[in-house]
Amino acid sequence: MSKKVLMIAGDFVEDYEIMVPYQMLLMLGINVDVVAPDKKSGDVIKTAIHDFEGDATYTEKRGHNFILNADFETINPENYDGLVIPGGRAPEYIRLNQKVIEIVKYFFAECKQTVSLIE
Numbered sequence: 001m002s003k004k005v006l007m008i009a010g011d012f013v014e015d016y017e018i019m020v021p022y023q024m025l026l027m028l029g030i031n032v033d034v035v036a037p038d039k040k041s042g043d044v045i046k047t048a049i050h051d052f053e054g055d056a057t058y059t060e061k062r063g064h065n066f067i068l069n070a071d072f073e074t075i076n077p078e079n080y081d082g083l084v085i086p087g088g089r090a091p092e093y094i095r096l097n098q099k100v101i102e103i104v105k106y107f108f109a110e111c112k113q114t115v116s117l118i119e
Contacts, residue, residue, distance in 0.1 A: 006080040007034040008072075008100055014088030015047035015063030021084055033070035033080070036090070037097045040071045048088050072099070077106045 005025055009018050018034070025032045036045050047063030077083075083103070085091065094100050106112075 002029055002031055003081045004031045004033070004079060005082040005084060006075060006077065006103070007032055007084040007086065008036070008094060008103065009034060009045055009066070009068075009086050010036045010090030010094045011045050012048040012089035013045060013066070013086045015049045017086035017088060018047060018066055019064065021086065025084075032084075033075065034066070034068050035070045035072040035075055036068055037072050037094055037100060039068050040073075041069055043068050045090075050088070075103075077103045080112070082112060083107045 007018070007022065022032055022034065036043070039045065044065045044067055047066055049061045049063045050058045051061070052058050085094075085104075
């Protein structure tokens with residue numbers, strides 16, 4: 001039976017922190033459902049690219065459009081073997097969502113695999 005991972009993201013998630021783990025997990029034969037609060041399967045979230053270009057801080061540029069493949073409201077954390085939360089701007093606001101908090105608590109309580117790419 002194939003493993004299944006839940007990835008919670010949102011607008012202006014860090015581009016490479018969603019794209020690379022998503023593609024690598026798929027290459028390993030792992031099913032990945034990517035969701036965002038208040039979004040449905042087929043909706044698009046925007047990504048951001050942060051880069052240090054010699055300034056005192058990083059710059060932020062528009063990245064790709066990422067198409068979600070599952071509905072946030074209907075996911076059940078019990079159906080997943082792992083959780084990935086990519087960094088970027090999205091965690092600034094998704095961490096305030098009560099369902100996101102409950103999902104993260106569930107994964108820690110059940111000692112399931114969690115990966116946070118939040119800096």
